[in-house]
Amino acid sequence: MADSKMAVTQWSPEFVKELLPASEKTALLYHLSYLCLANFPNLERIIRSRAVETQLLFGSSDATMLKCILTSQNLVESLFPMLVKAVEKNKAVLAIKFLEKARVWIKDIIADVDKIVEKYDLHNNDVKSSTSDVYKEKCDTDKKIKEQDQELKQAESALNTLKSLHQKTIEELAETEQKINSKTQEIQEFARSITKTSKGLGIFAALVPFIGLIVKSIYDAVHDPENIARMKALEAELNVYIADKTALKQKEWQTQLQLIDGQMKAAKASFDLNSIPDPIYLNEVQSSLSKIQAILIQLKHFWESVAVMLDSLEKKTFVGEDLVEDLTELKDEFLASIEVAKQAWSIFGAGCQKASVIFKLQTKDSYKFLEVSPSSLNKEEWEEEYKSVKERLENIDPPKSVPSSVKPAICQ
Template sequence: MSQELMIASRPDFITELLPSARRTALLYHLSYLSLAKFPSLERILRERALETQILFGSSEVLLLKCAATSKNLVSTLLPGLKAAVEKDKSILAIKSLEKARAWITEIVDKVEQMVDRYDKHNQSVASCTSDVIKEKSETEKKLNEVNVAIKKLENDVKQDEEQLKQNSEEIRRIDATMAQLNQELQECIRQASRKRRRLGFFTALVPFVGPLVNAIFGANIDAGLAAKIKALSDQLSQLSTEKSKLRNKEWTIHIRLTTLQLKLASLKIAEGIIPDPIHLKDVQTCLSRIQQILIQIMKFWETVSVMLEALKEETFANEHFIEDSEMKEIFLESITTAQKHWKLFGEACLYAKGIFSLQNKSAYLFLEISPSSLSEKEWQKRYDSVIVELNKISPDPFASKPTAAIAQ
């Protein structure tokens, strides 16, 4: 039984990272403009935004580390394993694997530290939000009569916020279902690989779902197991499509909601009220999402580490392996295929690193000018410009970039 399955061909955690990073700076910019004529709040927000900029600079370095490690796997580890097998040097192979695990352990430690930094930074942004809310309540006391237009916009905003909440809950439900199905699929893959040497080597070297499933369908495995794998794969593909639609819907609601919030902010500013710090709350959401994605990256590398350890213990600890010409040929083929997938993954990490680099260098230049100093016309021009940029952000920045799917 042989067939190609339509499975996502890119790393989901990198895909979701980029829009969140891009959106964060723009939301800061909107918050900054909303606080025009409130200098103490401007100063607090500027400090938080600069902290975020520094954090993104560190994230850029981390992604570069991921890309460099992928490159080392392609250029050093896998060729080293190939040479060790060709020369019947199991000790050399074991040393190569131990070196790779040391690289990966370093990445896991650095990602863990970065997760903690995002957690502390998000708390400081939450504190900034509280300061804005406190100041807002003071200014509202000065208003005797609320504008009818403000009430209507507030109701529209609430409706969109409820839609967004429902959409997010549906995405979480799909994520939970996909996690369970992925676990079942991984177990089926392990069962299949235990029965075929070729699959066993390939599974140990390639932590990407799509290539693994396609390799299994090309190996004439047990019909019952094959049917189960296909059913799980089909379910995952369907859920992935549903999730993609929900992500697009989420983005549409975000854009519409942002427009409504901007109109509401303009009206409240005209009345002398500080707008709700909704964009700061969105900043917190983006930072939390980035933090969760970093946790996924950490788990991914931990999985790779376990795979390499198993490869060392179950393959190269067996001296008979290097004497079996058929097994050697199968293993060498697996290495060649693994190199291709790791190369694509490294390229995806470099692309994401580039996004963080741009965010770090240019996205926060707006902090150099106080919004209080802007004329009404210039203020509106900047507001409109930020909205245009927000609308340009795609929930799928890899739409034209084929990369390797990650086993999560």
């Protein structure tokens, strides 16, 4: 049943936890950029244009999420019931027909997500180009300022220190993420080696492509003490890395808040000097957009993995002799797998529904600040609005994923 091309995935239906802060930060960082470029009409126009493009991109992302929702519903309400009937009636050819339908659905989603990812790539390049435009105008403006205020120098010095600390934390986080990916891959390979010896587990793995449930099924079905001990050891190692990642995310968020505070001080000093602040917030916009893009890339890979597993299920089980010869023996396991799959895919669909709501909110309300030019604000109004946006940024919590036990950790 299982082969070298099959792989359980660490994709989690809780991906929306990463999407929400990234999308919220994008709007708030645009707002800060907009405020910092007050009294520079050309730069205001550039920021407004890029922010509107982001709104449109989020609208397209919402449409893709809706397609994921509908496909998840089709799997739960259409494909799985049809597969149950096919198995109960011993009609392998009918099951193949149903799986072909599912593969067409998934192929369409992969193509749609691929297009959205390309749009994010192009848009991020546009934002990067806008950042360069700001730097150029800043350079031209700063040539007219012969002396920098001492407060600005101190703020910039402190800002550079915070940048270094923040960058170091990001590097530590990336290193820990790599360890998690490596350990997850090790667990996947071990799980595959076990599913090769059990046709029932192989069918379960194809229909329920979430590693936490795969591992649980292995514990329930495999009684070899050596295999169980090995799996528990791997889980324990992964839990350590996930705990490290959670702690580093909190540290990264705290340093980012300190960095934002330092940026505010430098921006205020530059504002007082009539100088253009560094377009730091635009760089952060690019970072947030990249995080959303990365989530969508993972979504694409997830669907690709599902397509491979369904293909393997068809070829190894329905086209081959496995189910034909062992149908009586495997029927109960297959039908039980279908029930778990329906629950898992329903949860995944709910996650996509939450993501759709997030994108809708971003396209509807989060960019209303564009309706008012920051150059129309006096100094007190500017500082009040800046403070308000900064406070909202501080209230965006990073995803919390400290596992209370082994099982939740493996679902990260």
